[in-house]
Amino acid sequence: MITLASDFGTPYPAAMKGVLCQRTTAKLIDVAHDFPRQDVRAAAFWLREVLPYFPPATHLVVIDPGVGTDRHALVVRAGEHTLVGPDNGVLIPVAKRLAGDGAFDTYTIDETRLEAVTPTGNGAPSSGRATAQAPSRDGPASNTFHGRDVFAPAAAAVHETDRDTFADLEWLTPLETSPVALELPEAALENECAHGEVLVVDDFGNVITNVPGDFLAGHDRIAANGTVVPVGETFAAVSPGERLATVGSHGYVELDVNQGRGEAAFGLEAGEQLVLEAVGEE
Amino acid sequence: MITLASDFGTPYPAAMKGVLCQRTTAKLIDVAHDFPRQDVRAAAFWLREVLPYFPPATHLVVIDPGVGTDRHALVVRAGEHTLVGPDNGVLIPVAKRLAGDGAFDTYTIDETRLEAVTPTGNGAPSSGRATAQAPSRDGPASNTFHGRDVFAPAAAAVHETDRDTFADLEWLTPLETSPVALELPEAALENECAHGEVLVVDDFGNVITNVPGDFLAGHDRIAANGTVVPVGETFAAVSPGERLATVGSHGYVELDVNQGRGEAAFGLEAGEQLVLEAVGEE
Amino acid sequence: MITLASDFGTPYPAAMKGVLCQRTTAKLIDVAHDFPRQDVRAAAFWLREVLPYFPPATHLVVIDPGVGTDRHALVVRAGEHTLVGPDNGVLIPVAKRLAGDGAFDTYTIDETRLEAVTPTGNGAPSSGRATAQAPSRDGPASNTFHGRDVFAPAAAAVHETDRDTFADLEWLTPLETSPVALELPEAALENECAHGEVLVVDDFGNVITNVPGDFLAGHDRIAANGTVVPVGETFAAVSPGERLATVGSHGYVELDVNQGRGEAAFGLEAGEQLVLEAVGEE
Known part of the structure; x- marks a missing residue:
């Protein structure tokens, strides 16, 4: 099972679902796609409260105001669950909750080594890709939609991989630093x-x-x-x-x-x- | 198949889906989660008009302004369909429609005997449960979210049970009185x-x-x-x-x-x- | 897999899903149901951009301001995908994209020969069907909801049919004229x-x-x-x-x-x- 959460509204989540369906037959369940826009803290709260009710699953989370910058893209193994999303703190409160009293493992995605997303047909979106201000580089088709081009393919791939062998995936590396922290305030x-x-x-x-x-x-x-x-x-x-x-x-x-x-x-x-x-x- | 209908917006329906997925592999289909808030009559109309188009299924309905009071929680067997929701009339027009010219059977849920919902991890929501104004009692983890804590587990359980043996479920009792009535007005x-x-x-x-x-x-x-x-x-x-x-x-x-x-x-x-x-x- | 796209809001898409589930066990994926109302061009753009990310699938599209008029109802075979929706141009840009450099095949649905949609129970919606201004005729139960009464049953049927034998379906006829054109403007x-x-x-x-x-x-x-x-x-x-x-x-x-x-x-x-x-x- 793969759950999806974002601040995308519609129809962007459907592009992620298409990419997922190209790579896995997992059941897809929407958590929400109307989280407050770019509000990492609100999403972190809701994910912490909702995801623990699911059976072991892969959770794709894209609240990502830093898309296209050098922020890391993460895969987190927490208890029996796997989280995939940006390194901005949004995954941390739920990772702690899912890990119970244990620790969670964090990996960073090398997006240049992920299998590229290729839509059907001609006139594919990547054809108009800008090279403005940057030399051509290897990477995802877009700088603004990593949900489709990075996180969805990564979520499908880890969902199809034994959780004990994530370290064998060539595009996944244990994060050597700490992930970006986010603590929900306590009274x-x-x-x-x-x-x-x-x-x-x-x-x-x-x-x-x-x-x-x-x-x-x-x-x-x-x-x-x-x-x-x-x-x-x-x-x-x-x-x-x-x-x-x-x-x-x-x-x-x-x-x-x-x-x-x-x-x-x-x-x-x-x-x-x-x-x-x-x-x-x- | 289990359909879900509520006035919850997001992301509360996802918590119900998590609970369902812990207990059944049934296909889940959303009817709507943006019914007018606490508007039992509007939901009753829409359910009557929409649910009959489904093949035999379990329908989880949570429009529940009386959540936490002593209103009953119901399971209704109507024709080849099963309805699960609060005893406030919201299920009645569709139950009549689904039963055709026949009668429908109504059961009441003893929520203290339902298998408890237990989220993954530490800091589970029930840990902060109030005992304000009431001695501790057996019952669901929350007084405000029976969709997650009562109706979803009940829906999963009846979906996994032969419809002819509902009476064998120890937490289900034939309703001895009439359910709360709701008649949509006729011109x-x-x-x-x-x-x-x-x-x-x-x-x-x-x-x-x-x-x-x-x-x-x-x-x-x-x-x-x-x-x-x-x-x-x-x-x-x-x-x-x-x-x-x-x-x-x-x-x-x-x-x-x-x-x-x-x-x-x-x-x-x-x-x-x-x-x-x-x-x-x- | 069948995807669904419309401008319906809720809960009308659920009635389409019920009809689909009566006729197929295909996985159902929502593309969007909040496309701008009756805005054929906007939907045509989004469908062109989103549907190519899906694996081969049947795509049910109902943005249909001309519902009930004599506009055709279409099935389009484009590349490895099948599109079902009204003949108002909404399917054309995505059909071209999915067909790559090839052509796409267009069929018209004879709605009077489709298997009728029959809800469960008494008081079925068609009972009050108007005959105002028109003699009784063969056709769908409603003049205002072909998503439920024409396009959903057609989508389920073509999904269950080998794509090479669409011409054998008695209610499907190759379109002899050109479908209604829609060109998204180029800069x-x-x-x-x-x-x-x-x-x-x-x-x-x-x-x-x-x-x-x-x-x-x-x-x-x-x-x-x-x-x-x-x-x-x-x-x-x-x-x-x-x-x-x-x-x-x-x-x-x-x-x-x-x-x-x-x-x-x-x-x-x-x-x-x-x-x-x-x-x-x-």
Whole structure:
């Protein structure tokens, strides 16, 4: 099985699927292709929360604002899963999660030695390739779409290869440095107060914080940046349109509105600082 | 085959797919994940119109504003199909359709006896689970994402089980009461006049009413809430940008604009009342 | 393998998938269902650029503003691929590309002789079929959804048929006339100046022109409609928020903004005329 995640919208993911289908009969499953554009942190969060629910698989991840630069292209072996994507941190939180308490192995892709992607027919896209500002070089057909030209062929190839023999692939080399780091922020907890941050806002408008859900235990109300709201075990603990704090499906405190949009009601968006204070009875 | 329908947007459906793939190799087909949020009636309409085109399958449906409350979680056996979703009426119109003139069987899921969903790795979402306002209880990892923690595992399990032996599954019990009812409204017809309602507006902006298409037979013009428009057999019966009434692909009268948006042109949205009058020659 | 492309949004593509799954076990891959509504040219461009990356497959294409009129429904055999869709030009650029330097064969579908689509259960959509303005006739259940009632069953059937024996299918007849033509415009190049056009704007906001990428070779700046911007080999060649010209993944000059939206910054949209002038050092 190969999963696909990107910030591409459509129809670019289909070109990746075509390349994959040319090289493997693996089942393809979309994770999402509408991650916030070039938002490495948001994608890193979602991948960490979603990919662990899959059985062992190859995960193709292309959130890649540095496409075409000299950033590395990576293959990461984490637990029983394999991740393929750019070296910008997007793979790191999920790699740690998938590896459990163990380490993960990181390889770098030599894109000049990957089998080239060749579309059917005449007038192939590479025919108009610019050589502006750069001497001709070996490499992928495009400088702007490595999802199609580098990551998809690499994902298909590693999916078709025994995971214990990645080192035998001539285009794959153990990364000698550390991959680019990305740490999702952790909340600071003291007594009845949590200093945290909004990690993401989901498609429902739920404000997902980095405060562990246990913070709510034993309280019936909290203050979020000074606004007091009830603690509910379900959205329906309050009337439609009313605000609440609850433990979301990721185990964190979420600030929500029953059948409404929490981010509008609380005036919060991803990356904003947040203070939660327990005000209810313990 | 398992189909998936929800109002989740992304990437929550991927977590459900991961859980399914851990437990079954069934082909997965998306029906839609952008149904109007928490709009049980709209989803009920679309499921009734779309699912009957599938071969016998298991259909996972999660439009669930009451998630985490004591609403039942259902498995419905209707004709050769199996439906899995919340007991809020969303499954009923399609269950009736799929059962043809027969009855359908309804079971309730005991979520405390379902095999638990366990993600790979450390820091699993359930670790931060709140116990706020409630003593610890057996149950799913989350109170807000039963699609992942209840409905997906249940769908995988019933898909892997002979439909005649559902009663043998220890976590499935025949529902002793009636499921929550949901009737899509029917138009009242008298002579040359129909009193109906807008069921939904589709992604093209077509206004789909509950007036049977036969109402248009023999007429070349109708009045919709007083506005006279031509009756056309195809969108192209009128010029681009012009309004018309036609028989849509669901068999109902639709109010449309050729290559434009009917809901804007007619000023109508889902749930609004509508009077259609035949004014053309019969 | 069958790919699906349309301008349907959701959930109409699911009805097509149900029909396909009733008739074939082929793997189904979505190309896109959010192509600009009824925009035959935009879809023709994207299909030409994306479908050649697939292995030999059947491609179901429904961008069909003339649905229900007497426009033909086509099956096109191009290279090792088969295309199914309306005769409005949308299939032509990709057919030429897939056929390489060869010709492609075009057949027309007699929809009255196709096996009818029959949903499960009672109250089937066709029950309310209008006969307004037309005597009853043989044909598909709907006049507005040939994706479900004509193209999907045709795609399933040709997918299950040896490509050399299409002529044996009683509902398929070699097209005696030429299919409706559609030529994507080509840029006029003279010395250091290109007179071109915006073909499409992609989901990132990148302005994709029809000027071949080679135009940029050896230049470090160009003027686009008079605005001078640097030529970059990658988006990251300029700072985030800065404009550039680059060679996109289709081999054409694109006008982009690093991590921003080119169409807004350049004030250009699909179909607009464009003059590119080389102003940098050669």
